[in-house]
Amino acid sequence: MDAPQFLEEFGHIVNAPGGVARLRQLVISFAITGKLVSLGSSSSIGESAYALVERAEAEKRHVISKGEARRSRPLSPIPIQVKHQYPPQWEVVRLGSIIHLISGQHLKAYEQNTSGLGIPYFTGASDFGWVNPIVTRWTEVRRALAIRGDILISVKGTIGKINVLNMEEAALGRQLMAIRPLAIKPDFIALILKREERNFVSKGIGIAIPGISREHILNLVVGIPPLQEQDRIIAKVNELMTLCDTLEEQQQTRRNLQNNLRQSTLQVVANAQSSYEIQAGWERLESNFGHLFSMPEDVIALKGLVLDLAVSGRLLPPDQKHSSTGQDVLQAIAEARNNWAKSATGQEKKEALEMQKKLRTQRIRIQADPLPDHWCWASLLQVAQVVVDCHNKTAPYVAEGIHLVRTTDIRNGRMDLTKTRKISEETYAYWARRMPPRGGDIFFTREAPMGEAAIVPEGEKVCLGQRTMLIRLFTEHLNNQYLLYVIMSPSFQTRMIEAAIGMAVKHLRVGGVEDLLVPVPTKKEQDRIVACIERLFEICDRYMETLGKKRQLAGSLAANAIGQLTGISIEQEGVEPVKVPQTTLISRLRLGKAPNVKELAPLANLLARHSGELSAQDLWQRFGGEIDAFYAQLKTEVVHGWIEDPSYDLDDSAPEGPRKYPDGWLVAKVVVKEEA
Structure with a gap:
C-alpha cells in the first residue's frame, strides 16, 4: 500500500458523499489483497499458506467422503496473471476448494412455528441483524443446517448480504446459504465476501427474484495468507473499522452543529420585528452562507423562511404610502362575486349563489399573528370566486383521454401531468359538472397528503381527482401565484395542521379548507412579492444545483481515488x-x-x-x-x-x-x- 498516495487522497474520500463507507471498502480491498499490513518474517509466518490450503482441501475431501457434503463440479484453473496480484507467500485458490457450502431449503408453513419449538429457522436477509441474525421463527425439521461460526449469505432477492451465525445450529431457507470455512479463519472469509458483495449483485440472474448460484460462490478466486497473517489482517481491519466509526460520529457531530447554527440563524431572521433586525439577520446569514448550507436539502429551510417573510409582509422594503389596503381587495372581490352571481347562468349561477350563502353563514377566528397595518386576514372562501370539492368516487380509467389529477400528481407547488390516470369525455362531463377546471385554477389536496397545491397549466384539460379541491380566483384582484406561495409557506401549513381532524390520518373537511386564513396585501404588493420570491427561489435553485454537482464531483473524485489505489472501478450512483x-x-x-x-x-x-x-x-x-x-x-x-x-x-x-x-x-x- 502506497501510504503517501493514500494520505494525499484521504480527504477526497472521507469528505465525499458516503465517503466513510468507501473508506471501509478500501480497507477491506487492501486487507484481502495483502496491502494492509506489512509482511511478516519467514520465521514468524508459521504454517505456510500452501500447507494451510492443503489441510483445508483434505478436510473438504473428508467431509465429502462422510456424505456430509456433495461433490461439486471440478473448479476452473486460475490464470497465472491473477496469482501475481497477490503476495508471493499467499496461495490463490477457488473458494469452493476451502469451504463447505450448504444450500438452504424451503420449509412449508406447517413446518415452522413462532413458539420457540426446535431450532431457529432463517428465511432470508430480512432475518439479518447488523452482525448476527435475529430469530423470529423456529422449526423441528432438521434440514439444511448451519452451525456456530458459519457465514450466512443471502443468495436470492437481496443478494450478497452476510451475517455470522452466533448460535449452536439453525435451519436455513432457500434464500440463504451457509459458508463453512475449512482450516481458514471465518473472519477472513467474511472479509472476502464483504468485498465481493457488489460483484454478487451484478451477477444476479433471474427476473422476478434475482439470485446467485452455488457456482458463483464456489468459483470465486481468493487469496489465502498464512494463518498468523490472517490474524494480523483481521486485527488491523477491526482497528480501522473502529476509526471509521469515530469518523462517522465526528461527521454527524459536525452536521448537527451546522444544523443548529443554520436553525438559529434563520430563526433570528424569522423573528425579526424591525427592518434593522431583518437587515442584521440577513447580513449574518450572508456572511456564513457557505458554512450553513453545504447540502442541497439545506436550502429547503431557506426557501421556507423566504415564504414566511414574504407572506407576513417583511420581505419587501417598508412603504409608508399606500393607495389601497387589503380590505379594499376583499371589497373588490366581493363586488366581482356579486356581479358574477347576477350574470351567471345554469350551474355557474348555482355555484355563485351557494358561495354567497356560505359567506353569509361563515364564522372565522382572525389569526393573531401581526401583519402590516394595511394588510388583513381573510378566509380562502372570502378571497375566492368559488371553492369546489371533487366528486369523491373513483373514476373509471381509460388508456387515453383527459388528465385525472390525483393527490399524487401534485407535489411541491407543481402539477405533474406525465403520469396521470386518464378518463373519457363522458366521465369528465359528469365528474367536472360543477365547475370544469381551467388554466389558472388552483388544485388543493385535503387528504393523503393534505396541503399540497398547484396551478392548472394553461391549455391543459384536467379533472379533479379524489380528495382534491378547486380554488378559482378573480385574478385581477388576487394573484393566483401569490396564493400558491401562501399555501406553501410553513406558517400556513402549521395553521392547516392545527385545523385538521382525524386520529389515524389527518385530513381537512371541505369547510375546514374554506375557513383557512390567508394574509391579504394590495394587488400591487402581491405582484411584487411573487416577483421577489421567484428571484430568490431562482438563486436558491441555482445554489442547490451547484451543491448537487459538487457532491457528485466529490463522489467521482473519491471513486477515482479508490480506483487508482486498488484498481477497482466503483459504479457511481446517479451516473448510470x-x-x-x-x-x-x-x-x-x-x-x-x-x-x-x-x-x-x-x-x-x-x-x-x-x-x-x-x-x-x-x-x-x-x-x-x-x-x-x-x-x-x-x-x-x-x-x-x-x-x-x-x-x-x-x-x-x-x-x-x-x-x-x-x-x-x-x-x-x-x-x-x-x-x-
Whole structure:
C-alpha cells in the first residue's frame, strides 16, 4: 500500500458523499489483497499458506467422503496473471476448494412455528441483524443446517448480504446459504465476501427474484495468507473499522452543529420585528452562507423562511404610502362575486349563489399573528370566486383521454401531468359538472397528503381527482401565484395542521379548507412579492444545483481515488440508470413531537404536511437529497424526537407482531421489482 498516495487522497474520500463507507471498502480491498499490513518474517509466518490450503482441501475431501457434503463440479484453473496480484507467500485458490457450502431449503408453513419449538429457522436477509441474525421463527425439521461460526449469505432477492451465525445450529431457507470455512479463519472469509458483495449483485440472474448460484460462490478466486497473517489482517481491519466509526460520529457531530447554527440563524431572521433586525439577520446569514448550507436539502429551510417573510409582509422594503389596503381587495372581490352571481347562468349561477350563502353563514377566528397595518386576514372562501370539492368516487380509467389529477400528481407547488390516470369525455362531463377546471385554477389536496397545491397549466384539460379541491380566483384582484406561495409557506401549513381532524390520518373537511386564513396585501404588493420570491427561489435553485454537482464531483473524485489505489472501478450512483433489481423502501415513518416552525426539521415538516406519516421511499423522494444525506438527517430528527423511532415488522406474514430494533435504526423491507 502506497501510504503517501493514500494520505494525499484521504480527504477526497472521507469528505465525499458516503465517503466513510468507501473508506471501509478500501480497507477491506487492501486487507484481502495483502496491502494492509506489512509482511511478516519467514520465521514468524508459521504454517505456510500452501500447507494451510492443503489441510483445508483434505478436510473438504473428508467431509465429502462422510456424505456430509456433495461433490461439486471440478473448479476452473486460475490464470497465472491473477496469482501475481497477490503476495508471493499467499496461495490463490477457488473458494469452493476451502469451504463447505450448504444450500438452504424451503420449509412449508406447517413446518415452522413462532413458539420457540426446535431450532431457529432463517428465511432470508430480512432475518439479518447488523452482525448476527435475529430469530423470529423456529422449526423441528432438521434440514439444511448451519452451525456456530458459519457465514450466512443471502443468495436470492437481496443478494450478497452476510451475517455470522452466533448460535449452536439453525435451519436455513432457500434464500440463504451457509459458508463453512475449512482450516481458514471465518473472519477472513467474511472479509472476502464483504468485498465481493457488489460483484454478487451484478451477477444476479433471474427476473422476478434475482439470485446467485452455488457456482458463483464456489468459483470465486481468493487469496489465502498464512494463518498468523490472517490474524494480523483481521486485527488491523477491526482497528480501522473502529476509526471509521469515530469518523462517522465526528461527521454527524459536525452536521448537527451546522444544523443548529443554520436553525438559529434563520430563526433570528424569522423573528425579526424591525427592518434593522431583518437587515442584521440577513447580513449574518450572508456572511456564513457557505458554512450553513453545504447540502442541497439545506436550502429547503431557506426557501421556507423566504415564504414566511414574504407572506407576513417583511420581505419587501417598508412603504409608508399606500393607495389601497387589503380590505379594499376583499371589497373588490366581493363586488366581482356579486356581479358574477347576477350574470351567471345554469350551474355557474348555482355555484355563485351557494358561495354567497356560505359567506353569509361563515364564522372565522382572525389569526393573531401581526401583519402590516394595511394588510388583513381573510378566509380562502372570502378571497375566492368559488371553492369546489371533487366528486369523491373513483373514476373509471381509460388508456387515453383527459388528465385525472390525483393527490399524487401534485407535489411541491407543481402539477405533474406525465403520469396521470386518464378518463373519457363522458366521465369528465359528469365528474367536472360543477365547475370544469381551467388554466389558472388552483388544485388543493385535503387528504393523503393534505396541503399540497398547484396551478392548472394553461391549455391543459384536467379533472379533479379524489380528495382534491378547486380554488378559482378573480385574478385581477388576487394573484393566483401569490396564493400558491401562501399555501406553501410553513406558517400556513402549521395553521392547516392545527385545523385538521382525524386520529389515524389527518385530513381537512371541505369547510375546514374554506375557513383557512390567508394574509391579504394590495394587488400591487402581491405582484411584487411573487416577483421577489421567484428571484430568490431562482438563486436558491441555482445554489442547490451547484451543491448537487459538487457532491457528485466529490463522489467521482473519491471513486477515482479508490480506483487508482486498488484498481477497482466503483459504479457511481446517479451516473448510470439503475439496473434490476429495483428496490423500494416501504417502511412507514411517523411524526413524533411536532417541531417548532422555525426548527430545522425538513423531514418532520414534510411528514406534518402529509398527515404525519409517509413511506420511507416517499419521504426520501420529497426530501430531494441523496440517500446518505437522507439517512443522516433522519437520524438527527429521530434523536430530537421529531420523528418516531422506526421499528416495524419486516415480514408481513409473521404472526408474532412487529419486530423491535435498536433505537435510531431505520428498518426497511426490500421488495424486488421487475424492471419496466
